[in-house]
Amino acid sequence: MPSSIPVPLAAYIADCLAPDTQTLVTSVLTTPSPWLSLRLLYATLYGVDDGPRHAQQTGHEVVFVSLLRPLSLWAEMGKKMGLDFASLLRNRRITYVDGLTGGIPSTAATASTIEADTRQLPTTRPRSITLKDIKDALDDVLRRPSISTSTRPTPSGHLSSSRSADGVFSPRIPPATASPFARSVGEKPLILIDGIDFLLASQPSVSPVELQSFLATLRTKCHGLMLTCQADSPLLHWSSTSGPGHETPLERNHAHFLTGLAHSARWVFQLRGLDTGSAKDVSGVIRVSRGGDRGMYDGVGVDDSPDRSREQDLADGEWLYQLQGDSAVRVWARGE
Amino acid sequence: MSFRKRNVGLTGSAGADGTAQTPPAPQTPPKERVPLPGVRPSPLDGRPTTSTGTASLDALLAGHSGLALGSSILIEESGTTDYAGALLRFFAAEGLLQGHHVHVVGLPEHWGRELPGAVGESEQKEKPAEHTEKMKIAWRYESLGQFGAGTNTRERQQTIPKQTAQNTEPGQAISVPFRHTFDLTKRLVHPASSKLDFVQLGMNPSQSPYIPVLEHLQTSLTRSTTDTIHRIIIPSILSPALYPPQSSQPQYILHFLHGIRSLLAAYPDRMIAIISLPLSLYPRSSGLVRWVELLNDGVLELSPFPHSADGDTQVSRGPAGTTEEPPQGLLQVHRLPILHDRGSGTGISETDWTFTLSRRKFTIRPFNLPPIEGDTEAQQASADLKGKKSDMEF
Numbered sequence: 136m137p138s139s140i141p142v143p144l145a146a147y148i149a150d151c152l153a154p155d156t157q158t159l160v161t162s163v164l165t166t167p168s169p170w171l172s173l174r175l176l177y178a179t180l181y182g183v184d185d186g187p188r189h190a191q192q193t194g195h196e197v198v199f200v201s202l203l204r205p206l207s208l209w210a211e212m213g214k215k216m217g218l219d220f221a222s223l224l225r226n227r228r229i230t231y232v233d234g235l236t237g238g239i240p241s242t243a244a245t246a247s248t249i250e251a252d253t254r255q256l257p258t259t260r261p262r263s264i265t266l267k268d269i270k271d272a273l274d275d276v277l278r279r280p281s282i283s284t285s286t287r288p289t290p291s292g293h294l295s296s297s298r299s300a301d302g303v304f305s306p307r308i309p310p311a312t313a314s315p316f317a318r319s320v321g322e323k324p325l326i327l328i329d330g331i332d333f334l335l336a337s338q339p340s341v342s343p344v345e346l347q348s349f350l351a352t353l354r355t356k357c358h359g360l361m362l363t364c365q366a367d368s369p370l371l372h373w374s375s376t377s378g379p380g381h382e383t384p385l386e387r388n389h390a391h392f393l394t395g396l397a398h399s400a401r402w403v404f405q406l407r408g409l410d411t412g413s414a415k416d417v418s419g420v421i422r423v424s425r426g427g428d429r430g431m432y433d434g435v436g437v438d439d440s441p442d443r444s445r446e447q448d449l450a451d452g453e454w455l456y457q458l459q460g461d462s463a464v465r466v467w468a469r470g471e
Numbered sequence: 472m473s474f475r476k477r478n479v480g481l482t483g484s485a486g487a488d489g490t491a492q493t494p495p496a497p498q499t500p501p502k503e504r505v506p507l508p509g510v511r512p513s514p515l516d517g518r519p520t521t522s523t524g525t526a527s528l529d530a531l532l533a534g535h536s537g538l539a540l541g542s543s544i545l546i547e548e549s550g551t552t553d554y555a556g557a558l559l560r561f562f563a564a565e566g567l568l569q570g571h572h573v574h575v576v577g578l579p580e581h582w583g584r585e586l587p588g589a590v591g592e593s594e595q596k597e598k599p600a601e602h603t604e605k606m607k608i609a610w611r612y613e614s615l616g617q618f619g620a621g622t623n624t625r626e627r628q629q630t631i632p633k634q635t636a637q638n639t640e641p642g643q644a645i646s647v648p649f650r651h652t653f654d655l656t657k658r659l660v661h662p663a664s665s666k667l668d669f670v671q672l673g674m675n676p677s678q679s680p681y682i683p684v685l686e687h688l689q690t691s692l693t694r695s696t697t698d699t700i701h702r703i704i705i706p707s708i709l710s711p712a713l714y715p716p717q718s719s720q721p722q723y724i725l726h727f728l729h730g731i732r733s734l735l736a737a738y739p740d741r742m743i744a745i746i747s748l749p750l751s752l753y754p755r756s757s758g759l760v761r762w763v764e765l766l767n768d769g770v771l772e773l774s775p776f777p778h779s780a781d782g783d784t785q786v787s788r789g790p791a792g793t794t795e796e797p798p799q800g801l802l803q804v805h806r807l808p809i810l811h812d813r814g815s816g817t818g819i820s821e822t823d824w825t826f827t828l829s830r831r832k833f834t835i836r837p838f839n840l841p842p843i844e845g846d847t848e849a850q851q852a853s854a855d856l857k858g859k860k861s862d863m864e865f
Contacts, residue, residue: 164764164805167812203729203766204812205736207541212813236733264729336762337725369761385721386758413822418814458814460516 141466161366166419202234203330215462398427509569524565533816541739542808588657681727768808775800798825
């Protein structure tokens with residue numbers, strides 16, 4: 136079985152796992168992002184290298200907030216790439232905050248048969264899909280004993296194992312023996328929020344600034360933050376189509392919010408369709424570009440210098456990708 | 472892969488399900504569930520699907536040859552025509568004939584009396600002609616590929632049980648086919664057990680008009696038995712003729728669609744939804760419409776050709792010499808359920824199609840320009856026509 140993480144993206148995804156990193160994934164209507172979210176999730180849990188999987192526990196715990204997509208989708212796609220959501224949820228490696236079925240009474244779980252297995256998994260349901268309730272649910276999750284919210288700086292020993300490709304920062308401990316260190320007390324979870332921009336679109340009372348400050352607070356409590364957003368042109372380029380003054384608050388807020396996120400992210404993964412039409416064997420284009428968060432490490436400390444040199448090695452890049460029926464993803468450069 | 476193994480193991484039980492719908496590809500009724508009326512597994516990955524009531528629309532859905540349960544489709548239409556309405560009527564009529572529970576949002580009850588009737592068994596004799604026509608299309612456009620061919624074989628299979636079962640009552644579950652053919656000039660005779668609900672919007676300007684709708688759907692889904700499929704039909708959403716002014720507020724409409732999505736997620740094997748949206752009032756370039764699209768699993772756009780009404784007679788006896796009816800509009804596929812999200816399905820190489828609505832059926836074909844020799848003639852004809860028309864107008 137091929138590696139779950141596409142080779143061209145591995146170095147970038149590994150870099151996204153550095154502490155205090157914010158990663159932004161944008162997608163458009165024809166190129167949804169679940170496959171990439173799952174690969175980021177996989178890398179967080181098991182590391183980028185497709186090494187011995189039984190030496191799990193190399194990565195971080197994940198708080199996974201899904202606002203627009205059902206757990207059954209994640210479970211179905213995850214299963215095909217080696218993420219067993221059922222056991223990950225039971226082991227508390229993933230804490231799932233279900234923003235989609237929040238309002239539905241859980242008695243519904245007994246009624247259906249097909250997804251019964253995913254229903255009985257421990258998930259957190261916010262009372263409703265408002266910023267306040269999501270905030271409460273996340274605070275609640277982060278307070279739970281299995282995930283420590285200690286503010287001590289994260290010991291970085293466990294992290295290094297996920298970056299053995301890097302010569303400068305090579306792991307002192309091989310992944311297999313790193314496991315005792317992995318679940319250190321001070322470890323903070325990584326938070327992945329799918330569809331955070333829906334909060335902004337569906338609640339005009341929430342301003343982009345409010346949402347950004349929520350995310351900034353969240354960022355201090357977690358190891359890293361990964362966000363997926365929509366970057367469809369009607370949501371961003373309102374000024375070019377309808378002229379200034381004709382945009383609705385929804386469009387204006389979305390553009391401001393997304394731009395802000397891109398500035399505070401280390402890497403931005405953009406998914407979009409082919410510019411030249413559509414093709415049977417190409418699902419879309421993925422572009423990985425540097426976000427605005429590169430100045431953060433300048434002159435901070437000696438520890439970060441490998442990070443910096445490493446980051447400078449990575450250039451922005453653009454590839455084509457194809458999502459295949461068995462959830463495998465082929466990523467290749469143009470002309471390959 | 473693990474899911475393939477499961478397919479192999481359960482093929483036997485698929486043959487015994489009694490619906491006489493056994494396409495050649497391996498299929499799996501997930502787990503050991505009783506077959507639901509009008510539901511069959513997708514030939515590609517075995518997920519349960521049901522028919523939209525329109526054969527060519529089923530064929531368009533990424534090779535699953537039906538709409539996967541738990542997904543929703545948004546049909547956008549520009550202009551003043553109501554082609555999307557026809558698709559919705561077929562969808563409703565199909566649901567009623569399959570014994571599904573049909574919920575129609577925001578429309579008065581007489582809509583239910585105007586549903587198209589199914590073509591009777593005796594009239595099925597016209598079928599062979601349609602088949603040859605379809606065969607030719609499949610031959611001409613190889614890019615149609617798997618699903619074009621797939622539809623053919625499957626339809627031919629269907630006619631066999633239909634014809635042999637002529638003497639049985641049409642309402643019986645045994646003989647009910649996966650998909651019916653409807654005739655727009657007929658009226659549907661509602662089966663005695665049909666469940667058709669018309670859900671009205673709340674008109675209180677201070678709160679969301681969609682609250683009563685979501686409440687109704689939720690209670691009827693929780694109360695119904697596990698073998699009832701619910702079809703949600705939302706015609707012309709946001710149209711000012713039906714919807715109060717505040718309904719296009721993002722906090723109301725987006726929450727409503729999110730609520731529909733939650734229900735679909737909570738009852739993934741018992742619910743499907745179809746929504747139509749008038750694009751003339753809500754252009755695709757607006758952020759709100761884009762969010763509406765993002766909250767649906769499938770998005771299709773219908774753009775009727777402006778001249779189709781008077782072009783009909785010209786082109787039908789035109790150069791091609793075929794009995795094909797001229798296309799009445801452009802159909803663009805922006806997103807398909809299951810395929811785009813989950814990657815499972817046959818990818819299509821084109822997004823542009825044409826559609827033709829005739830008395831009997833809604834046909835979707837690849838969008839091709841006619842051959843050049845004929846084209847000049849047709850162009851002249853249409854130019855003449857346009858000239859005459861403008862003469863008359865001015």
